[in-house]
Amino acid sequence: xxxxxxxxxxxxxxxxxxxxxxxxxxxxxxxxxxxxxxxxxxxxxxxxxxxxxxxxxxxxxxxxxxxxxxxxxxxxxxxxxxxxxxxxxxxxxxxxxxxxxxxxxxxxxxxxxxxxxxxxxxxxxxxxxxxxxxxxxxxxxxxxxxxxxxxxxxxxxxxxxxxxxxxxxxxxxxxxxxxxxxxxxxxxxxxxxxxxxxxxxxxxxxxxxxxxxxxxxxxxxxxxxxxxxxxxxxxxxxxxxxxxxxxxxxxxxxxxxxxxxxxxxxxxxxxxxxxxxxxxxxxxxxxxxxxxxxxxxxxxxxxxxxxxxxxxxxxxxxxxxxxxxxxxxxxxxxxxxxxxxxxxxxxxxxxxxxxxxxxxxxxxxxxxxxxxxxxxxxxxxxxxxxxxxxxxxxxxxxxxxxxxxxxxxxxxxxxxxxxxxxxxxxxxxxxxxxxxxxxxxxxxxxxxxxxxxxxxxxxxxxxxxxxxxxxxxxxxxxxxxxxxxxxxxxxxxxxxxxxxxxxxxxxxxxxxxxxxxxxxxxxxxxxxxxxxxxxxxxxxxxxxxxxxxxxxxxxxxxxxxxxxxxxxxxxxxxxxxxxxxxxxxxxxxxxxxxxxxxxxxxxxxxxxxxxx
Numbered sequence: 001x002x003x004x005x006x007x008x009x010x011x012x013x014x015x016x017x018x019x020x021x022x023x024x025x026x027x028x029x030x031x032x033x034x035x036x037x038x039x040x041x042x043x044x045x046x047x048x049x050x051x052x053x054x055x056x057x058x059x060x061x062x063x064x065x066x067x068x069x070x071x072x073x074x075x076x077x078x079x080x081x082x083x084x085x086x087x088x089x090x091x092x093x094x095x096x097x098x099x100x101x102x103x104x105x106x107x108x109x110x111x112x113x114x115x116x117x118x119x120x121x122x123x124x125x126x127x128x129x130x131x132x133x134x135x136x137x138x139x140x141x142x143x144x145x146x147x148x149x150x151x152x153x154x155x156x157x158x159x160x161x162x163x164x165x166x167x168x169x170x171x172x173x174x175x176x177x178x179x180x181x182x183x184x185x186x187x188x189x190x191x192x193x194x195x196x197x198x199x200x201x202x203x204x205x206x207x208x209x210x211x212x213x214x215x216x217x218x219x220x221x222x223x224x225x226x227x228x229x230x231x232x233x234x235x236x237x238x239x240x241x242x243x244x245x246x247x248x249x250x251x252x253x254x255x256x257x258x259x260x261x262x263x264x265x266x267x268x269x270x271x272x273x274x275x276x277x278x279x280x281x282x283x284x285x286x287x288x289x290x291x292x293x294x295x296x297x298x299x300x301x302x303x304x305x306x307x308x309x310x311x312x313x314x315x316x317x318x319x320x321x322x323x324x325x326x327x328x329x330x331x332x333x334x335x336x337x338x339x340x341x342x343x344x345x346x347x348x349x350x351x352x353x354x355x356x357x358x359x360x361x362x363x364x365x366x367x368x369x370x371x372x373x374x375x376x377x378x379x380x381x382x383x384x385x386x387x388x389x390x391x392x393x394x395x396x397x398x399x400x401x402x403x404x405x406x407x408x409x410x411x412x413x414x415x416x417x418x419x420x421x422x423x424x425x426x427x428x429x430x431x432x433x434x435x436x437x438x439x440x441x442x443x444x445x446x447x448x449x450x451x452x453x454x455x456x457x458x459x460x461x462x463x464x465x466x467x468x469x470x471x472x473x474x475x476x477x478x479x480x481x482x483x484x485x486x487x488x489x490x491x492x493x494x495x496x497x498x499x500x501x502x503x504x505x506x507x508x509x510x511x512x513x514x515x516x517x518x519x520x521x522x523x524x525x526x527x528x529x530x531x532x533x534x535x536x537x538x539x540x541x542x543x544x545x546x547x548x549x550x551x552x553x554x555x556x557x558x559x560x561x562x563x564x565x566x567x568x569x570x571x572x573x574x575x576x577x578x579x580x581x582x583x584x585x586x587x588x589x590x591x592x593x594x595x596x597x598x599x600x601x602x603x604x605x606x607x608x609x610x611x612x
Contacts, residue, residue: 016316021264022253024320027313029268032246033275034306035097038104039239040441041279041299043414044434045287048422052132052567053292054225055114055217059561062415066554067359068232069411070366071352073547075240077373080248080537082241086330086337088323089245089252090314095345096241097307103234104300108293111224116566118149118156120205120213127215129566132288133432134422138566140204147204151565153574155209215565226357233352237345244539251527251535252320259459261524263452269520270448275302276441284434363551370548374400377541380534389531391607396529396538398604399471399522400545402597406471406518407549408556409478409590410511413437415557416579417507420485423562423569424576426498436501439508444516451516467525467608468601472594474518479590481510482583489580497572529608556586 016023046068050061083092116127118140125140125147137159140147148159219225250268254261279302287295330337355362374397381393414437422433458464465473488503522542530538560582562575569575 021260021267024253024313024317025250025264025267027309027316028246028250028253029271031093031097031306031310031313032268033271034302034309035100035242035246036272036275037279037302038100038299038306039235039279040276040437041283041302042104042107042235042296044280044284044418044437045292045295047415047418048132048433048567049287049292051419051564052129053110053113054219054228055116055566057561058419058564059558062419062557062561063363063554064356064359065415066550066557067356067362068236069414069550069553070362070547071236071356072239072243073543073545073550074366074369075236076244076539076543077537077541079240079242080244080539082341083245083248084534084537085324087327087341089248090317090320090322091327091338092241092245092341093249093310094307095342096238096243096245097303097310099234099238099345099349100242100303101238101300101307103231103236103238104296104303106227106231106234107296108300109224109227109231110291110293111220111227113224114217114219117216117218118213119216120156120208123203125204127566129568134427135429136568138568145203149204151568151570153210153571155207156213157207158204226353229356230349230353232356233349236352236356237348240348241345244543248527248535248539249317249320251524253317259456261528263456265520265524267449267452270445273441273444273448277438277445280434280438280441284432284437288432288434363554366551367548370544373541373544377538385531392529393531393538395468395604395607396526397541399468399525400542402471402475402593403518403522403542404545404549404552405590405593406475406478406514407546408552409482409586410515411546411550411553412557413440413508413511415553416560416582417504419557419560420579421504423572424489424493424498424579425501425504426494426496427501431501436504436508439505440512440515443509443512447512448516448520452520455521466601466605467521468604469598470517470521472598472601474514475594475597476591477510477514477517477594479587479592479594481507481514482587482590484510486580486584486587489576489583493576497576499576556582 047061047065050056050064051058054061056064079092079096083089087095118125118127123142125142125145127149128139128141130137130139138149138151140149140156150157150159247268250265251261254264279299283295283298285295286298327337332340335343378394378397381390381397385393418433418437421427421436425433425436427433455464484503484506485499488499492499492503494500526538526542527535560579562578563570
């Protein structure tokens with residue numbers, strides 16, 4: 001009969017497999033697929049939701065996104081330590097999954113969002129927007145008067161208006177509670193929208209130059225914003241318990257030097273991206289066409305399915321990922337161990353909620369915290385370890401350092417690249433900016449197994465690139481992706497200052513190739529090079545590097561921001577020029593640093609002391 005030790009390792013008895021891998025990988029594949037479904041489904045909408053629904057400016061929205069994403073990757077440091085010392089990764093994953101379900105469903109409560117008022121002379125109009133995609137239209141509304149407008153650096157001009165107050169009233173009655181007074185797509189008759197009316201007849205001036213009008217923005221700070229930040233805080237704490245620990249469970253399925261390990265992590269990574277692909281398609285469709293709440297609600301359903309998958313599939317994990325010592329009889333402050341961390345997880349949401357409402361504090365303090373954490377790990381390695389253990393851990397830390405730049409560039413996907421798609425990319429009428437985030441996971445789902453097979457094939461012939469070389473390829477490819485957009489911005493834009501969607505797809509293609517070189521083997525590298533007693537902490541440090549990268553990514557994204565009104569960019573030419581300049585700078589940086597890492601990779605390979 002098979003038995004399980006305190007750490008969850010199986011002793012004796014044959015291991016049951018599925019397609020050549022431990023069958024527990026199936027459970028973890030589908031758990032992570034649904035968890036990523038919820039995370040990336042929400043991410044596809046988040047920045048656009050902040051800009052269009054709450055009317056944050058692009059720089060502010062990208063700052064909120066950066067702080068949120070940074071916290072998402074910071075919390076696994078704490079979650080990893082809790083699992084290593086107390087709970088084990090399996091129990092930590094369940095706590096995290098429950099908090100994530102609560103967070104994603106809370107995102108569906110929108111509140112009234114933001115409103116903007118346009119004042120011209122002694123009259124004030126509410127600005128309303130029809131639709132959520134690139135074809136959305138802006139209106140100035142005052143009672144029965146409804147005038148279609150456009151705002152540019154030169155001023156406010158009329159485009160047309162509804163031909164009658166009755167039509168305006170009908171449209172207003174169809175409006176959904178988005179905070180922008182946005183009717184559902186198709187709520188206004190296209191023929192009605194196309195029939196212009198002389199704006200002067202309605203009393204709205206045909207053109208008002210810049211400086212002769214003002215715009216005031218108000219947001220739902222009483223309900224909508226606090227609920228938004230509560231939802232994000234529940235997700236942050238939930239990911240802290242789950243993310244590093246579910247990867248640790250994957251690593252525990254394989255023995256040391258098991259040649260299937262890299263392939264197993266790549267298959268696991270395909271699960272992540274299958275969930276991301278499905279979520280981006282489904283949540284973007286619902287969010288753009290029926291309302292933000294529907295897209296966020298679907299993300300919550302996905303996380304609930306992930307939780308059920310993990311709970312019902314426990315037997316297939318065969319005891320792997322258990323606590324370091326049995327939890328029975330153990331307590332903290334008189335509270336049994338497992339209930340204590342359930343309570344601690346809920347309590348941790350409160351300070352996180354307060355911080356998210358002051359996201360600039362997160363950006364100010366995270367870098368020093370990350371620096372101290374990283375220095376402590378380096379100090380532990382230098383002064384407490386010797387020989388091969390020391391050299392392997394140091395190599396892992398060097399590669400983590402280089403990964404910060406990769407993720408700072410790659411994670412523009414959730415912020416500047418999403419807004420680039422909305423503001424500066426020419427897309428078909430049936431396509432929306434959220435759909436562009438399908439490119440990356442779709443390529444991984446199709447190409448991930450091929451890359452996994454390629455590493456195995458090369459490994460069997462002794463020609464597989466070392467982990468440092470793979471990292472250098474990742475950096476060069478992510479830089480190359482931005483150089484594609486730099487070229488397109490300068491040479492391929494149409495009269496509306498939009499570049500063909502093909503170029504954005506090529507950018508995501510190169511980024512995805514880079515990701516496949518770096519990220520799956522990065523997770524595997526941590527489990528191979530780290531000491532068993534600190535593997536959870538090192539996995540947390542790996543995610544901490546992504547946390548720091550998101551802060552840097554936020555600075556980069558903020559540099560691309562230009563002015564918007566009601567979520568609509570006011571100067572498309574300046575927007576495209578700014579994107580092209582910033583993307584060129586970071587593109588050449590990525591390529592250059594990648595070449596440098598390639599040159600020093602033989603030194604790092606030697607320090608890995610036999611671990612490939």
